[in-house]
Amino acid sequence: MSHRTGLEVSHAAAEAVKLAHVEVVAAYPITPNTHVPERIAEMVANGELDAEFIPVESEHSAMSACVGSSATGARTFTATSGQGLELMHEVMTVASSMRLPIVLSLANRALSSPLSVWGDHSDVMAIRDCGWIQVFAENGQQTFDLLLWAFRVGEDPRVSFPVIVNFDGFHVTHVIEPVFIADQEEVDRYLPPFKPNAVLDPRRPVTMGAYGPPFIYSETKKAQDFALHKSKEVMLQGFAEFEKIFGRKYNFxxxxxxxxxxxxxxxxxxxxxxxxxxxxxxxxxxxxxxxxxxxxxxxxxxxxxxxxxxxxxxxxxxxxxxxxxxxxxxxxxxxxxxxxxxxxxxxxxxxxxxxxxxxxxxxxxxxxxxxxxxxxxxxxxxxxxxxxxx
Amino acid sequence: MADGPLTWKNFIGGFVVDKPGNAAEYQTGGWRSQKPVWDNTKCIKCGVCYIYCPEPCVRQTAEGYFESDLFYCKGCGICARECWTGAIKMVQEEEV
The missing domain is CATH 3.40.50.920 (Rossmann fold)
Structure with a gap:
């Protein structure tokens, strides 16, 4: 059974990532998302989570490392905010177009200038056309729940898209709330292991992110948009199964x-x-x-x-x-x-x-x-x- | 990529190319406006054209001379520029 506990929401997000058996985390700290990767780094250092934590030098590198990691078939997570997301921008479309189901927790933050570390939705709205599945959580419980849902839906071979879980900077990230933390057994029932459609493997070489000349580019984009629309069916199944196991109900x-x-x-x-x-x-x-x-x-x-x-x-x-x-x-x-x-x-x-x-x-x-x-x-x-x- | 005609409906998600080596099917020769023509009376069979071709699509014939595979040759003219004896001339496609 789940247990209810008082937790800073950023730490509840880290708990969800841990329970999801994430294999690779590449993240760079930026307010107000910092406590998420900080807590995950601590879990990895303490041996609570068997994952690679890559302390990258920038958000552009974080997303690039995530693309490589996800392409090898590893369950991959990153977290960022505001300007950090803007620096990731170039690689965001690469991740979605290559259909790599990275999960990103986005602690929503205003964009400079003037410099503001505080919350609003300018960051996610500036990348709304980048091809990622995007959901909004309103509180700690929803943040925890939607992160588990994000891995399940994003990695489903019928979907295979990266997912952003939005939660408001400070108004949610830094608040201590009572959160039902699921049991490992429940999460394992909800979240099957990641079995990607294609992986980078020298024993069976494939090309990902290939060159797309004019005779083929339009077809790749049509296929991508069609798949994103169609993924709604799997998202609903993900919500239905979530309700069955955890008792909390979500909808679009x-x-x-x-x-x-x-x-x-x-x-x-x-x-x-x-x-x-x-x-x-x-x-x-x-x-x-x-x-x-x-x-x-x-x-x-x-x-x-x-x-x-x-x-x-x-x-x-x-x-x-x-x-x-x-x-x-x-x-x-x-x-x-x-x-x-x-x-x-x-x-x-x-x-x-x-x-x-x-x-x-x-x-x-x-x-x-x-x-x-x-x-x-x-x-x-x-x-x-x-x-x-x- | 799936077999059959290549439409948006039969990609592997993410436009994954799962058969290695199929870049060979891509006809880069379509970009060309000029093509290299060898004058074998000047050619000393040194192979500089073969070494410098960036594609690389210059190949050696049974007699030891060189020619370009026009399916791939983009007509860049590097072979003509590098040829020590001036044996290679770039010729407008329509003049041939």
Missing amino acids: VETYKAEGAKTLLLVIGSFAETAMDLVDKLREKGEAVGLVRLRLWRPFPEEELRQAVRGAETLIVLDRAMSFGTLAPVVSEVRAALYPEEKRPQIVSFVGGLGGRDIRLEEFEYMVKRGSELTQKGGQKELYETIGIR
Whole structure:
């Protein structure tokens, strides 16, 4: 049986990596992800985890080492944040296009400049098209659970894609929370050994990451995108099996008190927990307000999102990142997904929580009020409103 | 790669090439605009063209002279440049 214990979430993430019998970890420390590789390095040094820990000289090297390691068939993990992910960027598309199921825990952090070590979603949004499966955890338990899920789904030979598990820098990473830590026996039942489709082996040579001239490149990209969409079936099986063994339920799009809601908030990441408190408060007052939490970010769950918001009059979308020069990333994709709907809610966009700034209950309450008001007036005229700006 | 016509539906995931040596099927000769032509009256059979060819697609004939495998020759002209006796001339493809 699992045991419940109080743990810093970064350390809970390290526990998941250990229980997954990871074989290679190549990581470079950067705030706020540092405690994850630090704890794993400690486990390896103490003999608690039989893995190679490669203390690389940069994040570019970390991801490069992970690509090589995964290509030999080793279960591979790395962790980073903010600028670290940006330095990995060049190799991120190599990992996904070569279909190497590396798992990366991303402690979400703002991007420079000005220098900020604090949390927002600028880092992951800047690499959202890199071909990795991307999910968001809201708390310690979800971080632990989704890391186990990430290995199982990513390594499934029908999927064979790398996975990013997002968890908010500081708001989640540095918080001590009660977390159910699974037993080794349960994890082993959930997570079979990694059996890749192809490996680098001198006894049976193959070429990975081959040269792709114009006569073949388009075909490789079409095959890659098709496979990423198709991997949703395996992801759902991964969630179903997770529920069977561990009793916790996940989905691509999760709702909270959304039945019959006229106004829906859509939040990605840990701020959904504050939003839930507000929904509780407003529901007590008899207001028809609910919450939609986007768990899966890539592949984007278009149809599941349409179903989740059907019937609502107002959909308020919060982004913790900007897409300079246009709509913020989440609202832009939500709008695109809902465009084919005959009857769709008014979509109201808010940007906030940048560089570690909190969004408090009152501010969520303001968003709901302002959202309904704008719907009454026929919709939002400006691209977005910024929460708590001076 | 799977057998049969190469479409997006029959790759091994990640475009893995699982049969070694099939780069030989790739016709780099299609890049060429000029091709090397040997004048065997000037050739001293030293083999400098053979050594310098970066492809390498210069081969020796039974008589000991040299020629280029035009399936691979990109027409770079290094053989002509390096030839000590000036036996190799680069010729526009359409002039031949």
